Amino acid sequence: MPEANSKPVSKPKSAPQKALEKLGLLRDIDLALHLPLRYEDETRITPIAQAHEGQAVQCEGLVSESHVDLRGRRQLLVKLEDASGELLLRFIHFYPAQQKSMAVGQRLRVRGELRHGFFGREMVHPTFKAVDENTPLPSALSPVYPTSASLPQAYLRRAVTSALQRAALEELLPAGVVPPQLPPLREALMFLHHPPPQARLGTLEDQSHPAWQRLKFDELLAQQLSQLQSQRERARLQAPALNASRGGIHEQLLAVLPFALTNAQRRVCEEIAGDLARPQPMHRLLQGDVGSGKTVVAALAATVAIDAGWQCALMAPTEILAEQHFKKLLSWLEPLGLQVAWLTGSVKGKARQKMLDAAASGEAQLVIGTHAVIEEKVRFARLGLAIIDEQHRFGVAQRLALRQKLASMELEPHLLMMSATPIPRTLAMTYFADLDVSTIDELPPGRTAIVTKVFADGKRLNVIEKIQAEVARGAQVYWVCPLIEESSAEEGAPPPLDLSNVIETHAELTEALAGFGVGLLHGRMAAAEKAAVMAQFSAGSLSVLVATTVIEVGVDVPNASLMVIEHAERFGLSQLHQLRGRVGRGSAASVCVLLYSGPLSATGKARLKAMAETNDGFEIARLDLEIRGPGEFMGARQSGAELLRFADLQQDGLLLQAARRLAPQLLDRHPDAARRHVVRWLGSKAEFLKA
Ligand code: ADP
Ligand code: MG
Numbered sequence: 001m002p003e004a005n006s007k008p009v010s011k012p013k014s015a016p017q018k019a020l021e022k023l024g025l026l027r028d029i030d031l032a033l034h035l036p037l038r039y040e041d042e043t044r045i046t047p048i049a050q051a052h053e054g055q056a057v058q059c060e061g062l063v064s065e066s067h068v069d070l071r072g073r074r075q076l077l078v079k080l081e082d083a084s085g086e087l088l089l090r091f092i093h094f095y096p097a098q099q100k101s102m103a104v105g106q107r108l109r110v111r112g113e114l115r116h117g118f119f120g121r122e123m124v125h126p127t128f129k130a131v132d133e134n135t136p137l138p139s140a141l142s143p144v145y146p147t148s149a150s151l152p153q154a155y156l157r158r159a160v161t162s163a164l165q166r167a168a169l170e171e172l173l174p175a176g177v178v179p180p181q182l183p184p185l186r187e188a189l190m191f192l193h194h195p196p197p198q199a200r201l202g203t204l205e206d207q208s209h210p211a212w213q214r215l216k217f218d219e220l221l222a223q224q225l226s227q228l229q230s231q232r233e234r235a236r237l238q239a240p241a242l243n244a245s246r247g248g249i250h251e252q253l254l255a256v257l258p259f260a261l262t263n264a265q266r267r268v269c270e271e272i273a274g275d276l277a278r279p280q281p282m283h284r285l286l287q288g289d290v291g292s293g294k295t296v297v298a299a300l301a302a303t304v305a306i307d308a309g310w311q312c313a314l315m316a317p318t319e320i321l322a323e324q325h326f327k328k329l330l331s332w333l334e335p336l337g338l339q340v341a342w343l344t345g346s347v348k349g350k351a352r353q354k355m356l357d358a359a360a361s362g363e364a365q366l367v368i369g370t371h372a373v374i375e376e377k378v379r380f381a382r383l384g385l386a387i388i389d390e391q392h393r394f395g396v397a398q399r400l401a402l403r404q405k406l407a408s409m410e411l412e413p414h415l416l417m418m419s420a421t422p423i424p425r426t427l428a429m430t431y432f433a434d435l436d437v438s439t440i441d442e443l444p445p446g447r448t449a450i451v452t453k454v455f456a457d458g459k460r461l462n463v464i465e466k467i468q469a470e471v472a473r474g475a476q477v478y479w480v481c482p483l484i485e486e487s488s489a490e491e492g493a494p495p496p497l498d499l500s501n502v503i504e505t506h507a508e509l510t511e512a513l514a515g516f517g518v519g520l521l522h523g524r525m526a527a528a529e530k531a532a533v534m535a536q537f538s539a540g541s542l543s544v545l546v547a548t549t550v551i552e553v554g555v556d557v558p559n560a561s562l563m564v565i566e567h568a569e570r571f572g573l574s575q576l577h578q579l580r581g582r583v584g585r586g587s588a589a590s591v592c593v594l595l596y597s598g599p600l601s602a603t604g605k606a607r608l609k610a611m612a613e614t615n616d617g618f619e620i621a622r623l624d625l626e627i628r629g630p631g632e633f634m635g636a637r638q639s640g641a642e643l644l645r646f647a648d649l650q651q652d653g654l655l656l657q658a659a660r661r662l663a664p665q666l667l668d669r670h671p672d673a674a675r676r677h678v679v680r681w682l683g684s685k686a687e688f689l690k691a
Pocket of ligand 1: 259260261262265288289290291292293294295296420444445556558585
């Protein structure tokens with residue numbers, strides 16, 4: 001026997017083996033945890049005469065006739081008889097060997113949906129098996145597993161069954177941890193893969209059966225343990241203690257701001273300053289609705305770090321947004337004598353080298369940019385604080401890269417994440433358990449609520465008339481068109497599906513609004529071009545900006561008071577809310593018009609209705625979670641909602657609470673059991689949960 005972890009002699013892998021790997025079914029435990037979608041009942045035989053039309057049944061009998069019919073469509077016709085009646089089996093596709101195995105006189109067990117055809121009772125393409133009188137019936141329901149095209153169900157069934165025998169399924173959790181009504185894991189899995197014929201299928205399908213509950217509980221417990229573990233690990237890490245010094249840049253910035261902070265802004269600033277002053281890395285999410293004023297909080301946090309003699313990095317998900325931050329922070333901080341560097345994918349050549357040098361030497365006290373800031377080549381002399389704006393637009397992997405990169409120093413930097421998409425409570429308790437949250441729950445004074453109106457696309461001309469009136473009195477207008485592929489428009493993104501929509505609308509509005517500037521902005525334009533258009537709109541020399549969702553996050557032009565979103569039915573709820581948040585930033589009353597092309601789906605209708613009824617980002621996020629599930633909140637295209645496979649945060653609240661309560665006890669008293677439980681359940685995914 002070779003060592004368990006020695007390299008096996010490399011044999012070419014079969015297609016099903018590769019397919020198994022692709023589904024992530026590598027370890028025995030992975031296969032054991034690959035659960036059926038549904039079951040087929042092959043445990044009983046229904047007499048032919050008693051089978052009902054449309055019912056999936058299993059019958060058994062002797063072949064009394066078998067021939068290939070050549071009239072019309074070529075097909076194999078097999079007549080099967082039992083004591084109660086007869087049944088025609090029809091095969092349009094068949095191999096000669098199959099025909100042979102259904103010769104006259106052979107006993108067959110067949111399974112399929114019964115129909116009444118031209119010749120009476122029939123089954124088209126039933127599954128069949130040659131048997132004799134003594135062939136036993138299976139004693140359990142047959143599992144049907146989720147699979148892929150290159151992985152036959154029968155192969156997968158065999159793989160799961162044998163893995164189930166081999167897998168180490170012994171109870172890892174000490175007595176008293178698992179709620180008493182739940183079965184041991186091995187029992188639960190055996191039951192779910194091969195339930196006895198009398199099992200109540202309803203409770204299996206809706207996953208309320210105790211066997212299912214056991215899996216969900218174990219999964220939630222693993223997830224809570226892993227979060228707790230990383231929380232404790234973080235508490236052991238060292239970070240620079242950053243204290244704002246008297247009379248420093250921080251105080252000077254407060255003095256020159258053109259507005260007074262809201263109470264909510266003041267409170268979150270204090271929470272952040274409290275974290276920064278501690279020698280453990282901050283891991284804090286700042287959430288606040290669109291327009292609540294997170295940017296200034298970020299700037300104030302940056303100055304605390306800078307006053308203490310450390311560098312700060314600020315990252316935004318798009319160039320437009322990064323550039324806007326850069327301009328705003330530069331206008332505040334440059335007069336105070338700070339060095340601010342600018343780093344994105346489109347900063348190239350000498351300019352780029354200069355920025356890299358400034359970051360590496362520590363000369364740049366603040367570095368603002370896009371993902372480029374976390375690239376491998378970027379080095380910081382003394383990075384004390386990293387701020388990520390619109391954190392949900394960054395992937396889990398990118399957040400991890402940031403922490404790992406910065407961990408290359410002796411000390412970890414503090415981390416502040418900002419988001420306008422608040423995390424609902426259930427998610428905060430699970431995925432984000434290792435995160436402190438500050439909330440700005442108040443908008444700056446003087447804002448008037450945005451009025452949202454929903455119109456069918458037939459009202460388009462009326463909307464354009466409204467725009468004419470608005471721009472005539474000096475207001476500015478956004479018109480947003482969907483572009484499916486563009487939501488994360490950055491370097492390396494796939495080309496957009498179709499630009500014609502935004503280009504045609506731009507032409508249409510240019511014609512309708514003769515004498516006014518109408519700009520065009522989309523993700524395929526060069527960065528410099530985009531920046532120029534954005535600058536013109538900010539300066540007011542363009543009255544209308546026709547754009548794709550590149551303006552979705554963070555863009556701040558307070559004079560804009562009308563937002564039109566075309567094909568609003570194509571956007572997600574949080575995205576609509578983000579887009580709407582581009583208006584209502586100044587003192588003018590603002591309007592958001594949602595144009596849709598019917599007919600609307602039920603969820604489409606629900607989304608638009610929610611938009612018309614509420615401006616509250618928390619309420620929107622709650623509804624969005626209901627409609628879409630947790631993926632969006634994880635920033636998770638890479639990590640996937642896969643992190644929880646069995647448990648459902650909406651439905652399994654009680655199990656979640658139990659897992660949350662038990663995790664600290666288990667980790668304290670039985671650290672080894674806790675670790676083995678996490679490895680069993682999360683394997684390599686455990687790393688991801690730390691991001
Ligand atoms: P978001 O939270 O969506 O990132 P911003 O930081 O872009 O919001 O702020 C929205 C607008 O409100 C900006 O123009 C900003 O200068 C302004 N603002 C922020 N805080 C205040 C305040 N306390 N009083 C008045 N205006 C403010
Ligand atoms: Mg913002």
